[in-house]
Amino acid sequence: MLIYIAIYTAVSLALLGWLAHAITRVANALAGCPDMEAGQRAGLRAAALSISTGFIAIGLGGLMAIGGALAGVNAPHVVALLSALGLGALCLGLGFTHAVTLLRGLMMPAPAQTAHPKGPWDAPANAPASGQSPDKAPA
Incomplete structure (x- = not known):
């Protein structure tokens, strides 16, 4: 079983690093966009370092949990190894997708501030201020 745990550790850590x-x-690659300013490029690279570090920390914790469960699985060793590698790759792939989506979202310009639409819960524009009676509204 130790050889299978060693194989799992090597393959999963290589996948995490890659x-x-x-x-x-x-x-x-995103920072190479010609429309970006130098400050945005530096911010994107700093965010990438932070996102990558978080990905490594969370991914390593998940891989350790899967590796711990690998030793207790009552199945043939090869089946347990392939199941653990598949689950680890799936989890890391989902985390990678989320990280890249977050990076792409950082490149998008901030949305323009829009006026709050009036809804049925808002007071009409000509309504008296709160606490005033309707017949004593300021003129």
Whole structure:
């Protein structure tokens, strides 16, 4: 069983490192956009470092939990290994997708502030101020 745990550890850590490196590569590619200012590029690269570090921390915790469960699985060793690798790859892939989506969202310009639409809960424009009776409204 120790050889299977060693294989799981090596493959999952290699996948984690490769995906973390891919996050920074995606950020560098996005930062190469000619429409970005220098400050935005630096901010995007700093955000990529933060996102990549968080990805590594969360991914490593998940891989450790899966690896811990690998030893207690009552199945043939090869089946347990492949199941653990598949689950680990699935979880890391979902985290990678979220990280890249977050990076792309950082590139988008902030939405313009829009006026709050009036709804049925809002007072009409000509209504008296709160606490005043309708017949003593200021003129």
